[in-house]
Amino acid sequence: MSQETDPLTWARDYCPILRSFQAEYGDDEPLAGHTVAVATHLEAKSGILIETLHEAGADVLFAPSEPQSTHGDVVDALDAIDGVTAFAWEGMSDEEFDAQQHELLENEPDFILDDGCELISKAHADHSDVAVDVIGGGEQTTAGITRVEAMEEEGVLQFPVYTVNDTPMKHFFDNVHGTGESALTNIAITSNTIISGKDVVVAGYGYCGRGIARKARGMGAQTIVTEVDPRKALEAHMDGHRVMSMTEAAAVGDLFITTTGNRDVIRKEHFEAMTNGVQLANAGHFDVEIDVDALESLASDTSTPKEGVTRYHMPDGRDINLLADGRLVNLTGPYSQGHPAEVIDTTHSMMFVAAYDLIVENRDLTPGAYAIPDRLDREVAERKLETLDVTIDEMIESQREYATDWRHEGSSF
Known part of the structure; x- marks a missing residue:
């Protein structure tokens, strides 16, 4: 007789770092007596983070960071x-x-792990009595860190927040490989169309954008990057992508993917220039990168040719296809499951150590946005290597001395 399936079983199998924290802290429960609020995409991998916080002794309150995921x-x-x-x-x-x-928030959590600064911003704007007693927080997205830093700049941030997204274990792996693979995978599954041979336009060349562009090219796409930052545009050019403005790209692209973290990246004048049958997808946190209101105002009619695809019929006979309503395509499409578990395991482990460090080890930080300490990033990296059975070298004494001796005595220079 088959057993009833636990929806977290498969994710647990691929989250060995989080499980190692469960094993280490399950008996001592260092987070006991604390209530941790979690806002994130509520699918199986996020469940392992919540499970880990609870195993470490915390009471956990959780809400979504996006309603459709x-x-x-x-x-x-x-x-x-x-x-x-x-x-x-x-x-x-x-x-x-x-x-x-x-x-x-009315249940007064004393720590917040956030996605998109959803809870942190609401706590400050509408629950100031709660915010003043919060020990600290962690933020795992680019868009969320932008909001946290804006709050710090205005002098309104009431507690320290670790900017988890900016740590190497987040942006080198989750943003590049997680977003890169999951966005393209879910676009292909939702549309059931091929990526190879298409002109794929990637808006934004941050870590998410470069991951999508790199992997799309690896799948055989002809990649185009649009940017507002001249340095990132040069980087994309040197990485082998065509770089142009969105106005130019709109006329030649087959598939458009936004990853900027800003609004109105694809808008009215771009829709007017697009060819028949183009596909539009958003891989940024908020559903504001594609101006859906403008697209609706231009269309004479809409239809749903396939689940997860809205087709906008233009008066001149062109069709423009929007995937997942312009929301996060890797999480809100009809078949979407988010990033691969092995990648989210590292990200959510960084969120766990952020909570552990601010609650248990580092209670003296003043309000502000802080880079997560390098020692925590390295700890998670070391645990990940252990799960992969990968060994690396250690510096010998002479190498350590050489690395810290600015005179480099004894060198041939």
């Missing part, structure tokens, strides 16, 4: 754990999503 079976499994409380359900509306985040 929630998996109901995962929410139900987590909510059934004593000491873990859900503020989410599958299929919630934007209004319900917003209300549940506020309800979570």
Whole structure:
């Protein structure tokens, strides 16, 4: 007789770093007595992070960071754990999503692990009595860090926040490989069309953009990059991609993927220049990169030729196809499951050590945005190598001395 399937089983198999923290801290429970709020995409890999925080002794409150990426079976499994409380359900509306985040904050968490600065910004804007007592936070996205830094610049940030997204173990792996693979995989699955041979336009050449562009080219695409930063544009050029403005790219692209973290990247004048049958997808956190309102205003009609695809019929006979309603294509499409578990394991491990460090080890930081300490990044990297059974060299004494001797005495120079 087959056993009932735990929706977290498969993800657990591919999250060995988080499981190592569960094994290490499950008995001592160093987070006991603390309530940790988590806002993230509520699918199986996020469930392992929540499970790990709870194993370390924390009470956990969790809500989605995007209303359409929630998996109901995962929410139900987590909510059934004593000491873990859900503020989410599958299929919630934007209004319900917003209300549940506020309800979570009314339960007065003393630490916040965030995605897109959803809870941190709401705590400051609408729950100042809660924010003043929060020990600290961690933020795992580029868009979220932009908001945290803006709050710091305005002098309103009430507690220290580790900018987890900017650590090497996040942006070199999650952003490049996680976003790169999951975005293209879910575009291909949703559209059931080939990427090889297409002119693929990637808007933005940060870590996410370069991952998508690199992997699209590896799949045989003709890659085009658009940028507003001259240095990133030069980097894309030197990496072998064609670089042009979105106005130029709009007329030649077959598939457009936005990764900028900003709004109105593809807008009215670009839709007007696009060829028949183009596909549009967003891989940025918020659904503002493609101006969907402008697209709707231009269209004479819409249809749904395939689940997850909205087709906008232009008066001149052209069709423009929008995937996942312009929301995160790797998480909100009909078949989307987010990043590969092996990559999210490193990211969520960085979030776990951020919480552990600020709650247990580093309680004296003043409010502000802080780079996560290098020692924590290295710890997670070392654990990852152990799970892969990969060994590396250690510097010998003469190498350590040489690396710290600015005179380089005894050299041939």
